[in-house]
Amino acid sequence: MSGAFEGRVAIVTGAASGIGLAVAGWFAERGATVAGVDRDERVADALAGLPGSGHLPVVADLTEPGAAEAAVARIQAEAGVPHILINSAGIARLSPALATTAADWDGTLAVNLTASFRMAQAVGARMVPAGFGRIVNLASQASVVGLDEHVAYCTSKAGLLGMTRVLSLEWAPHGVTVNAVSPTVVETPLGREAWKGPKGDELRGRIPARRFAQPEEVAALIGYLASDEAGMVTGENILIDGGYASV
Numbered sequence: 001m002s003g004a005f006e007g008r009v010a011i012v013t014g015a016a017s018g019i020g021l022a023v024a025g026w027f028a029e030r031g032a033t034v035a036g037v038d039r040d041e042r043v044a045d046a047l048a049g050l051p052g053s054g055h056l057p058v059v060a061d062l063t064e065p066g067a068a069e070a071a072v073a074r075i076q077a078e079a080g081v082p083h084i085l086i087n088s089a090g091i092a093r094l095s096p097a098l099a100t101t102a103a104d105w106d107g108t109l110a111v112n113l114t115a116s117f118r119m120a121q122a123v124g125a126r127m128v129p130a131g132f133g134r135i136v137n138l139a140s141q142a143s144v145v146g147l148d149e150h151v152a153y154c155t156s157k158a159g160l161l162g163m164t165r166v167l168s169l170e171w172a173p174h175g176v177t178v179n180a181v182s183p184t185v186v187e188t189p190l191g192r193e194a195w196k197g198p199k200g201d202e203l204r205g206r207i208p209a210r211r212f213a214q215p216e217e218v219a220a221l222i223g224y225l226a227s228d229e230a231g232m233v234t235g236e237n238i239l240i241d242g243g244y245a246s247v
Helices: 018-029 043-048 067-079 102-130 151-174 189-194 198-206 215-225
Strands: 009-013 033-038 056-059 084-087 133-138 176-183 237-240
Touching: 009 018, 009 067, 009 102, 018 033, 018 043, 018 084, 018 189, 018 215, 033 043, 033 067, 043 056, 056 067, 067 102, 084 102, 102 133, 102 151, 102 176, 133 151, 133 215, 151 176, 176 215, 215 237
Parallel strands: 009 033, 009 084, 033 056, 084 133, 133 176, 176 237
Antiparallel strands: none
């Protein structure tokens, strides 16, 4: 797929690090202009290291009112109407359900679900009239299975699936597809640190593939869903979990 995304503008949230950075790199390597949105100012350095040119870092807290629309309007003005949106930004605040605070619950849903909807809404308002668009929401295996101490996280990711289905239904007649990708633990630097030791060994033992996912594997699946070849794939949640959810 080398060069397959030349002339395309791809927005990636959470692009400063982790899966978001891997996804941004995947699209940049294939010719896309990447607009990376992150509340971390290091997103500028991250995008400066990508292949190609013209990439646009946007520092924004997407939980703030109006921030998503402002970010997309800037991207349109400086790079053109977006063709692709990857909602990759997310947080995980873990605690038993009885100990989950209002701040942790509200904060998790604000970042993982509400900000993703606001970004989809902002780009959808531009993609629908243009007659083309690809939106991929990064969910999680937590969208389809329960995980101990993940009540806010699981809820936010399950909510993304409901959002994905509704948007796919409404926007498919206009050439806009909306899908979700749900990985197991991904071996980003943060993922390796969070799941090192016996806890990680135990979870890997419950995954039929006996390993965690790599960022490049997630990026490649997202890239397919963003391609022209995936025009008939919409409203789907594709698991990349080594068979975990089938056990």
